[in-house]
Amino acid sequence: MNFHFNWxxxxxxxxxxxxxxxxxxxxxxxxxxxxxxxxxxNENVKQLKSISNAGSSHRNLIYFFSIDSELSQKIIGIDxxxxxxxLVDKLIHKIPNIKYESKYFHSNLSYCxxxxxxxxxxxxxxxxxFDHCAFHPEQKLIERCVRCNKLxxxxxxxxxxxxxxxxxxxxxxxDSENIRSIFLSWKNQPKIQNTIINxxxxxxxxxxxxxxxxxxxxxxxxxxxxxxxxYLTMIPQLMIHAFYDKSPKSKEIIKISSNKGILKIKNDYRxxxxxxxxxxxxxxxxxxxxxxxxxxxxxxEIYKQTRIIYKAISxxxxxxxIRDHKKxxxxxxxxxxxxxVCPHALAxxxxxxxxxxxxxxxxxxxxxxxxxxxxxxxxxxxxxxxxHGTFMTHLEEVLNPISREEEFDFFNCNVSSIxxxxxxxxxxxxxxxxxxxxxxxxxxxxxxxxxxDDTIPMYLAKIPRNSKKEIVFYFPSGRIKYMxxxxxxxxxxxxxxxxxxxxxPSFKSPxxxxxxxxxxxx
Numbered sequence: 001m002n003f004h005f006n007w008x009x010x011x012x013x014x015x016x017x018x019x020x021x022x023x024x025x026x027x028x029x030x031x032x033x034x035x036x037x038x039x040x041x042n043e044n045v046k047q048l049k050s051i052s053n054a055g056s057s058h059r060n061l062i063y064f065f066s067i068d069s070e071l072s073q074k075i076i077g078i079d080x081x082x083x084x085x086x087l088v089d090k091l092i093h094k095i096p097n098i099k100y101e102s103k104y105f106h107s108n109l110s111y112c113x114x115x116x117x118x119x120x121x122x123x124x125x126x127x128x129x130f131d132h133c134a135f136h137p138e139q140k141l142i143e144r145c146v147r148c149n150k151l152x153x154x155x156x157x158x159x160x161x162x163x164x165x166x167x168x169x170x171x172x173x174x175d176s177e178n179i180r181s182i183f184l185s186w187k188n189q190p191k192i193q194n195t196i197i198n199x200x201x202x203x204x205x206x207x208x209x210x211x212x213x214x215x216x217x218x219x220x221x222x223x224x225x226x227x228x229x230x231y232l233t234m235i236p237q238l239m240i241h242a243f244y245d246k247s248p249k250s251k252e253i254i255k256i257s258s259n260k261g262i263l264k265i266k267n268d269y270r271x272x273x274x275x276x277x278x279x280x281x282x283x284x285x286x287x288x289x290x291x292x293x294x295x296x297x298x299x300x301e302i303y304k305q306t307r308i309i310y311k312a313i314s315x316x317x318x319x320x321x322i323r324d325h326k327k328x329x330x331x332x333x334x335x336x337x338x339x340x341v342c343p344h345a346l347a348x349x350x351x352x353x354x355x356x357x358x359x360x361x362x363x364x365x366x367x368x369x370x371x372x373x374x375x376x377x378x379x380x381x382x383x384x385x386x387x388h389g390t391f392m393t394h395l396e397e398v399l400n401p402i403s404r405e406e407e408f409d410f411f412n413c414n415v416s417s418i419x420x421x422x423x424x425x426x427x428x429x430x431x432x433x434x435x436x437x438x439x440x441x442x443x444x445x446x447x448x449x450x451x452x453d454d455t456i457p458m459y460l461a462k463i464p465r466n467s468k469k470e471i472v473f474y475f476p477s478g479r480i481k482y483m484x485x486x487x488x489x490x491x492x493x494x495x496x497x498x499x500x501x502x503x504x505p506s507f508k509s510p511x512x513x514x515x516x517x518x519x520x521x522x
Contacts, residue, residue: 009077011186020121026164033158042068059156109152147171212408216456238460263467307386334504357388432457
């Protein structure tokens with residue numbers, strides 16, 4: 001049976017999303033998503049007893065598991081899968097080694113109200129790295145109905161008998177009921193006005209692919225309900241600043257570069273061996289030091305560096321950021337046991353506990369110094385780090401990727417380069433994590449269980465494939481200033497109760513308290 005549809009391929013506009021195309025087709029022919037899926041579905045769909053049983057995988061608009069390319073070409077005028085792949089290649093694969101394309105898309109429909117009022121939805125609206133419309137730069141993209149404020153449906157071929165361009169609450173997104181004028185508007189091509197997106201489209205891919213890139217996109221955790229948008233929209237800004245020759249100097253980005261040729265420095269294995277034997281003098285005598293230990297001395301040096309960086313950042317915070325509350329940190333448990341808790345000391349103690357893997361504040365009394373004995377697990381043939389905390393998972397995954405096939409392999413790198421890279425990444429992670437704990441103190445109601453979310457702070461590292469060039473890092477600027485403002489806000493909200501001249505009684509651990517009670521009974 002031959003069907004004739006009210007449709008023109010000229011109605012497909014530049015950068016239009018597959019969802020937008022199918023929504024137009026649905027609107028023009030007064031059919032629902034189930035009917036569309038039945039029309040262009042492949043054998044996976046044909047085998048279903050009822051099209052209404054088709055789940056999310058059948059309706060997927062990123063991988064198109066159940067869409068027949070030939071039927072799509074015949075009915076819509078384009079192979080939707082191929083069309084989508086070309087757009088994704090142009091927009092996302094400017095970044096090397098993309099693992100999961102779906103992670104770059106909002107799971108629910110994200111849209112520009114102005115564009116959707118004309119019956120247009122762009123794939124640029126759906127990408128999670130952009131938060132403003134490409135065609136209306138002042139318009140922030142949204143994921144909720146402007147009328148009922150309900151979350152928009154998932155980015156899929158619509159389920160059920162939903163009318164095109166209409167919310168379940170009845171709100172009609174189109175600003176006109178004149179079908180003829182709507183069809184005519186679809187022949188007009190939208191023009192990108194957003195400066196960031198224009199710069200993104202002009203990024204020189206061949207230049208980008210001359211570098212290994214390290215950035216924390218794939219390491220975002222979702223243990224908490226959080227809004228990652230502010231972090232993720234930094235990706236285009238960092239990339240543009242790093243690779244686009246015409247990008248204006250931005251006050252929002254800090255660029256830090258190593259010396260040229262840092263990747264060419266040779267390792268001093270004699271010094272690595274000396275440091276290793278010094279730390280493990282009881283386990284070794286010279287004649288027992290073999291090839292495995294030589295490799296392990298390399299890993300040990302990297303582990304030791306993460307410990308050094310942590311101690312340096314800890315000193316920086318105590319001496320420069322909360323200098324007036326350094327004493328509060330020193331007597332934290334004594335004061336706490338007597339009912340006095342300094343909010344600044346509390347933020348630092350929580351940060352310290354997470355970084356060192358300490359479970360309870362009282363345990364800090366027996367960890368007054370960062371472990372003098374190393375906790376390095378030797379002969380593991382992999383990188384390990386001193387620091388704890390889920391936010392450090394990112395660093396472990398960077399150093400020990402599941403697959404090294406296309407990743408930057410740190411094992412083939414010299415110690416000087418690794419230490420430089422670690423210094424920048426670890427310092428950034430530690431400062432940002434401390435900021436998170438300050439935010440918990442400042443606004444505890446915002447955080448569940450009084451614990452910060454595990455979002456990894458954004459940054460970009462460029463490691464050249466040509467060893468003659470320098471390693472370059474790009475970070476969001478103003479973070480130290482923001483941290484100091486948090487300190488000030490906390491001070492304005494809560495007075496520090498610690499009396500610096502007061503002699504607090506000696507701190508007693510829970511075990512000591514129990515033992516004292518036992519003694520009193522005797």
